[in-house]
Every structure is written in C-alpha cells, then in structure tokens.
Amino acid sequence: MGGKMVRSIGIVRASMKIGMQNLAYDMRRLVVLERDTMAGHQPDVWIPDRYSGQQGHGHHLETCLAHLDRKARSVEKHGSDLIGMRIKLWLSEAVGFARDIATLAAPTVNTRRRKLLRDLDAIIGTATDCKQATELLKQIRRARDQLLTFCDFPGKVDATNNISERALRLSVIQRKVTNGYRAKWAVDAEADMRTTVDTARLPGANPFQTILSAVTA
DSSP: OTTOOOOOSSHHHHHHHHHHHHHHHHHHHHHHIIIIIITTOOOSEEOOOSOGGGTTSSSEEOOOHHHHHHHHHHHHHHOSSSHHHHHHHHHHHHHHHHHHGGGSOHHHHHHHHHHHHHHHHHHHTOOOOOHHHHHHHHHHHHHGGGSSGGGGSTTTSOSSOHHHHHHHHHHHHHHHHHTOOSSHHHHHHHHHHHHHHHHHHTTTOOHHHHHHHHHHO
C-alpha cells in the first residue's frame, strides 16, 4: 500500500477504507500485470502466491509453498491446535521432495506424490474450532490441486517462487533507499536492464555482453 495513512473516525469505518484501498490496489496490480508485464504471453507453469490476481496466468499453476509455509507457521504460533504444525511439516516434506525430484525414478515420484496427497487429505479433513486453523485449511483446500504440480515437470518447476522474490530484492531495496523514481522512463529502463541481466544469467551468458548486444542491435 506504499505506507498510506488512513484518516477516519471509528474502527469499522477505518477497516472499510483500508479494505477498499486494498481492493483498488489489487485491481491496478492485476491490470498492470496482464496488460504490461504479460502482454498476452501465457507460460506453461505459473507459480503464484494465494493472491487472487495471480491466479490463472499459466496453463498450469503451482502454488508457492513458501507463502503457505509462512501462514502455517503463524497458525502454529498463534493457533489453539496442531493444524499449523502438521501443515508446516507437510510443506517441509513437499519442498524437500521438489528439491530431490530430478534424481528420483518415475515410480518413486508417483509413490511419494500419492503419499503426500493422502497425508494432505487427512490433514484438511480434520475438524477444528480454531479460527486461524480454519482459515488456513480453507486456503489449502482451494489450492489442493495446485500444490504438487512440480511433480509433472520433474526438475523444471520449483515448489516456491523464492527465486523470483530474490530477483526483485535489489529493486525493492533501491526503491526504499531512493524513495523511487520521478520519471516513468527511468522505471522502465531499470526494469528492462534487470530483466535482461537476470535472463542472461539463466543459461550462463555474460550479462555485460548481453546488454551490449541489445543496445547495439
């Protein structure tokens, strides 16, 4: 939300104003993503968090397990039962599975996937009176068919979008230190440069030579 201050009288009115500002922000974020960033492109696999505007951009979805893990740890800490801990342990096992999947034989992958699904169904079928755990279980149920998509792309799809988050870190730090850019062209220039550099690094190309080739093309 950019640290905006909300002025109102009463907690209910303040909550409503914050909710409306969040809704407007989410809609702008969705429009910019589809119009400017994606520009009609649809990847084979999209790794979103649980933000609704991030759903539906890929042919297949792999929900980021790291985002769910943070939620599970919060429920474990503040909840009144073991749901948060059980989901945290399940997510840890799933992330470890994704890390090792490229070295596993296909029958082993299928066996471990079935086991994870059985364990998950046992967890989400558990009754609870804890409000935080109930909300977490609702999220897990909605995302159930998107949690193990990485099994269909062994070694090619991560179980989290942490790589993308780390790639954005320098831009976020710069924005906080400089308080952002005044001109739109500067924003676009930095985005183009960082995209070019990070894309060049994936196959091991030299970023400087890639930028030089792009500028002189």
